[in-house]
Amino acid sequence: MDLVNSLEGRLLFAVPKKGRLLQAALNLLEGADIQFKRENRLDIALVKNLPIALVFLPAADIPTFVGEGRVDLGITGYDQVQEHDAGVRAIARARRMSNEWSPKDEKPRGCDTILDLGFGSCKLQIQVPAKGEYQTGKDLIGKNIGTSFVHLASEYFARLELEQEGIKVDSTASYAGRKLRTKIIELSGSVEAACALGVADGIVDLVGMLLFSPMFILPLTNPSKESGETMKAAGLKAIETVVETSAILIKSKAPSNPAMVDLIAARINGVITAQKYVLCQYNVPRTQLVDATKITPGKRAPTVTSLEEDGWVAVSAMVEKKRIAPVMDDLTKVGATDILVLDIHNTRGS
Numbered sequence: 001m002d003l004v005n006s007l008e009g010r011l012l013f014a015v016p017k018k019g020r021l022l023q024a025a026l027n028l029l030e031g032a033d034i035q036f037k038r039e040n041r042l043d044i045a046l047v048k049n050l051p052i053a054l055v056f057l058p059a060a061d062i063p064t065f066v067g068e069g070r071v072d073l074g075i076t077g078y079d080q081v082q083e084h085d086a087g088v089r090a091i092a093r094a095r096r097m098s099n100e101w102s103p104k105d106e107k108p109r110g111c112d113t114i115l116d117l118g119f120g121s122c123k124l125q126i127q128v129p130a131k132g133e134y135q136t137g138k139d140l141i142g143k144n145i146g147t148s149f150v151h152l153a154s155e156y157f158a159r160l161e162l163e164q165e166g167i168k169v170d171s172t173a174s175y176a177g178r179k180l181r182t183k184i185i186e187l188s189g190s191v192e193a194a195c196a197l198g199v200a201d202g203i204v205d206l207v208g209m210l211l212f213s214p215m216f217i218l219p220l221t222n223p224s225k226e227s228g229e230t231m232k233a234a235g236l237k238a239i240e241t242v243v244e245t246s247a248i249l250i251k252s253k254a255p256s257n258p259a260m261v262d263l264i265a266a267r268i269n270g271v272i273t274a275q276k277y278v279l280c281q282y283n284v285p286r287t288q289l290v291d292a293t294k295i296t297p298g299k300r301a302p303t304v305t306s307l308e309e310d311g312w313v314a315v316s317a318m319v320e321k322k323r324i325a326p327v328m329d330d331l332t333k334v335g336a337t338d339i340l341v342l343d344i345h346n347t348r349g350s
């Protein structure tokens, strides 16, 4: 199949090709009725029922393809987008310093976040040997730092160094021409081993959070791993957080088909909402209705209908799945009966 030509007229949608984010991303696509068949060893799949082509890419590369190329939509980690944007800032700073800058360099680059997808939560943290001497990020100024997130780590330590010199900076401050005293060492994997192997005094690396998303009955991270398991196993401890992250839906600043981007975003938002909420239905004496609807105010408002029994009403309201147990307890206390909890398969516009 001549894939490149078959992409004409299709919205390009980047999906993580493997790793922790893949399965949850595929679940979202299924919930949004994006039908495709991924051929073995092929990283492009044509969607059967919409003018879309899925492109399977490393999560770390998706911000580049969406922010700098022709890809319109993408699912990746917020940390990856932040690292990409920090890299764009570093290039822009270097160009301005060497007078290579020109107005065309300032074309809209990077990507816009559409939605937090509610899975893949973790933290990018500064980690040091648990029994070592370092207690704060400032203790590591001038030392060796191993990381896969070189741009975020460089900006973080530039801010620490400037603050130590009494220069107050904010996240948008320019570090133009600043030569870091701290040595940032780029590592592509197994970053947690860097301290033990004498390569680094500290690292900047991800620490998983063992979260149970409504989408899954299994933990989001590797079920055999606790949150921070890698860090603990490597004898490290986290001392500061650089970025808190989760999976996000991003879009190009100039998408080829904005209407289709909005449609896909609405469908994915519907799937996420349906997974986050349940529908709670119950009967309650009209005299208790005010107290009951304070417990179940709904996402917009509860639906109240009269029962074929004087003095009683039926209420239906969306309740966050993670709150439903105490909500049912409280409804019982105010005299609600026949309390039902229904899963929501999908939703739109809520």
Ligand SMILES: Nc1ncnc2c1ncn2[C@@H]1O[C@H](COP(=O)(O)OP(=O)(O)OP(=O)(O)O)[C@@H](O)[C@H]1O
Residues within 6 Å of the ligand: 016, 018, 019, 020, 021, 058, 059, 060, 076, 077, 078, 079, 080, 120, 121, 122, 206, 207, 208, 209, 221, 245, 246, 247
């Ligand atoms: N515990 C975690 N460790 C690393 N990344 C995580 C974790 N939990 C969620 N993520 C998200 O997954 C992204 C990494 O996905 P990616 O596919 O690049 O690597 P991976 O999931 O670690 O798989 P692999 O390293 O085997 O390729 C991170 O940028 C982050 O947004």
Ligand SMILES: O=P(O)(O)OC[C@H]1O[C@H](OP(=O)(O)OP(=O)(O)O)[C@H](O)[C@@H]1O
Residues within 6 Å of the ligand: 188, 189, 190, 191, 192, 205, 206, 207, 208, 209, 221, 222, 225, 226, 227, 228, 229, 230, 231
């Ligand atoms: O807190 P945890 O859930 O234990 O996960 C965190 C670890 O996972 C990632 O590495 P990964 O396992 O992807 O292997 P890598 O070092 O080759 O990237 C990340 O770089 C951390 O080292």
